[in-house]
Amino acid sequence: MRNPTSLLTPVLLAMSLAMPASAxxxxxxxxxxxxxxxTRNSDMSILQHPSLSDLDLATLREMPRLASLKYYGALAIAPDAGLQADTSTGAFNYHSLQAARAAAVAGCNDKRSGGAACVVVAEVTPRRYEAGRxxxxxxxxxxxxxxxxxxxxxxxxxxxxxxxxxxxxxxxxxxxxxxxxxxxxxxxxxxxxxx
Incomplete structure (x- = not known):
């Protein structure tokens, strides 16, 4: 006969993983x-991508001066369309850099009708940002x-x-x-x- 507690172990493990975090x-x-x-300041980093023209890079450099960009944020573009296209999508004031990246790319890809998948070309983080908190x-x-x-x-x-x-x-x-x-x-x- 099989030990009934051996069947409970995987079930209990699965239940504990599905439960919300404890207080x-x-x-x-x-x-x-x-x-x-x-919370006073944020920094914007430009991620070099071959599709960015000199004009695109200049525009990206001016963005923090022209607008208050809240962290965590990301800007995604469709490489075939460029920065000035309607497909460019920003996601700002998210709770993590990963979430901002994902939202910007998803929003940009939703607007595309073909061509290369969207890529992140700029990120907004807190001043003195360190990963791993x-x-x-x-x-x-x-x-x-x-x-x-x-x-x-x-x-x-x-x-x-x-x-x-x-x-x-x-x-x-x-x-x-x-x-x-x-x-x-x-x-x-x-x-x-x-x-």
Missing amino acids: QDVPDQRTAKRELFG ALTLSQDASRAVDGRDFGRAGANAALAISPGTGAWGLGDGGAAAISTCAASGAGDCTVAVAK
């Missing part, structure tokens, strides 16, 4: 502040955690984020924060910081 995995405001980058939030969400807004959310203040869309919301408790975040239409909101 111990969510940082409090003080811990989050130490992990997050400053345990917690990253958009510039606006970082400001909310760093400032008074977080405390004003209530005795059980929480901040929920949508990793896929960049949406976020504050609330008095995790459920309220998720509800505020989801009101933007995001279906993947999860608590990122809690009192």
Whole structure:
């Protein structure tokens, strides 16, 4: 006869992987502040691509001076169409560089009617950015955690984020924060910081 507990092990493992992170995995405001980058400035990096003309490069260099670009962000172009085409797509104020890249490329590819797949040609990161931090939030969400807004959310203040869309919301408790975040239409909101 087969040991019944040997059947439970894979089931329990699968269930634990499907469950949301525990409250111990969510940082409090003080811990989050130490992990997050400053919110005053951002930097834009141009990623060299053979399709970028000298005019495109000059335009990209001027962008931070002409517009306040919020981190994390990315700009994707269709190489066959160039920077000035309608297919060029920016995704800014996301919670990670990876999410911004993915959103910019997806938006650009959705606008293409053929030709080469879209590529990222510029990225916006916090000033003094270092990869590998345990917690990253958009510039606006970082400001909310760093400032008074977080405390004003209530005795059980929480901040929920949508990793896929960049949406976020504050609330008095995790459920309220998720509800505020989801009101933007995001279906993947999860608590990122809690009192």
